[in-house]
Amino acid sequence: MSKLFGIGVGPGDPQLLTVKAIETIKLLDVLYTPTARNNKPSTAFRIADQYIPKEIDVKKRKFPMTNNWHEKRKSWNLIAQEMVTDVKQGKNVGFLTLGDPSVYSTFSYIQELVDDQIKIEIIAGISSFSQIAAISKMPLMLDDESLIVVPANTKQVHLEQLIEIGENIVVMKVAINYPKLFAFLKDSALLDQAYLISNASMETEQVINLQDCDGTEDLPYFTTMLIKKEGKDK
Amino acid sequence: MSKLFGIGVGPGDPQLLTVKAIETIKLLDVLYTPTARNNKPSTAFRIADQYIPKEIDVKKRKFPMTNNWHEKRKSWNLIAQEMVTDVKQGKNVGFLTLGDPSVYSTFSYIQELVDDQIKIEIIAGISSFSQIAAISKMPLMLDDESLIVVPANTKQVHLEQLIEIGENIVVMKVAINYPKLFAFLKDSALLDQAYLISNASMETEQVINLQDCDGTEDLPYFTTMLIKKEGKDK
CATH class of the missing domain: 3.40.1010.10 (Tetrapyrrole methylase, N-terminal domain)
Structure with missing residues (x-):
């Protein structure tokens, strides 16, 4: 059929x-x-x-x-x-x-x-966030932890609420809302726990070191952030 | 190497x-x-x-x-x-x-x-929740919606908080905490928006109709719930 x-x-x-x-x-x-x-x-x-x-x-x-x-x-x-x-x-x-x-x-x-x-x-297909975890070798979640996946163009207050409540957060299409997101992570002392990857597994793949950023960078459209708030050891 | x-x-x-x-x-x-x-x-x-x-x-x-x-x-x-x-x-x-x-x-x-x-x-591999979405033909997320994935054995208060804040919620390994989760969904009038699938894509795959359940059922270990709180049309 x-x-x-x-x-x-x-x-x-x-x-x-x-x-x-x-x-x-x-x-x-x-x-x-x-x-x-x-x-x-x-x-x-x-x-x-x-x-x-x-x-x-x-x-x-x-x-x-x-x-x-x-x-x-x-x-x-x-x-x-x-x-x-x-x-x-x-x-x-x-x-x-x-x-x-x-x-x-x-x-x-x-x-x-x-x-x-x-x-x-x-x-079903491999999602970009699965691939980003594979590339960065950072588990998306362990034990009783949650994973939250949210696009950067959601309401800023909702985005901040989700980042506050979650243990592992994937923010998709970061470029759209990058300056605000950067400022929020800086204020929340989360910059050290956030990882940025553009065009995962494509020829143009790029890992961006947030320690070298100031929030004004021009990011590719397919840039994803993984925030891991829990340490690996519990 | x-x-x-x-x-x-x-x-x-x-x-x-x-x-x-x-x-x-x-x-x-x-x-x-x-x-x-x-x-x-x-x-x-x-x-x-x-x-x-x-x-x-x-x-x-x-x-x-x-x-x-x-x-x-x-x-x-x-x-x-x-x-x-x-x-x-x-x-x-x-x-x-x-x-x-x-x-x-x-x-x-x-x-x-x-x-x-x-x-x-x-x-990277296809996760069970991707496959559950494929089987049930329910998108995990659209537009500016978030997806939350959480195991049922997380703290009950955290689980309830995530279900309240999220738009699309996947609860993994439901069997462990099924009676409490069922009661919470019933109290929150969310039973109609929750879908249960066991052993997705295995030979023993089973879609369980929550309308026929009372929270006392004995579920297989790999049973996953997808809760969709938003209607498809916005």
Whole structure:
């Protein structure tokens, strides 16, 4: 039975796709992908490129990068209905997402728009925060500790509350709110326990030493912070 | 250069290993694995079994299941020092973990005991909570929402505080504290927004409907709860 597949391709290294993701890509008749700037393939497409069969029907579509919710929703709905048509014609349709389709992904919205019309399957992927823990060799959590993952563009008061209550905190897309976040960590004496990584597992991966920073640095879009408030030894 | 590799094998389905995990297993000279009950292979070993070369030197070691911290630490240290000896002899040594080595994993302790003596590499794996989101088709987080992951055996007051403050909450190993957690969710009118899954992606996977529960059920050890406090539409 044909389906729409949301496929996580992991954080950047093509070896971080799962066997299931690769096997699923091989089953596809159609692959929808956002057109990136200059008509280049999207980041997710480039990561999975070597696993994508040459004969697959790649449909490039425009996913607007705008804060206008209604405009975005309208575009997504048009693409989603195209996908429904394809699946109803017996085609296996795929959509690739960077990282994990369940973590801050456009696929979640597409899924919501079509899940009463066609079958959907989600193929989990390695999230950037898992990879950041692997690179930095800092466990995300141990014993009875919690992990909190929050994007830097959440309300500042909520962000501060979560950092105060949590033991291990991942702040995603730090660049958006970096000066405020830096100031808060400095005031809370947490700078020594915070680690910054940009573009984890991509060719442009970069570990940034916060001790050399003053909060005015221009950070890449995919920069993530891991704050570990507990010492390793308990 | 020889190394100690902490390799995540994902939540249960052997297809959920990454290419990198499989390639790394092929490089190993020695694989350390806990002896499970009845001398059976550990869960992580069984998941990766089909990818483990026949000629590999498998060293079964006892990892005590006890709450006595010093006893555990003593056993881990003995095994860790064996690993150090192997790596210093030029061998590539592996340790498999269920899910992701950065998420509540024994590997984190072993790593801490040896990381000033030998090289270590961590291979991220799909965590159970990623897979639970994939199975249930409920996004872990959208937009500016946070995700909180916490084990049920954390302090009850901390657990309740995290559930109150968070938007999406994963409670791991629910069985340990299930009656108290059930009562809290009932009092907070959150039962309708909580989902229970046992043994995600294993052959024994089971979705448990909380509407049919009264808090006295006997749940499997690997039972996880996902609480989604926000509606999908904002």
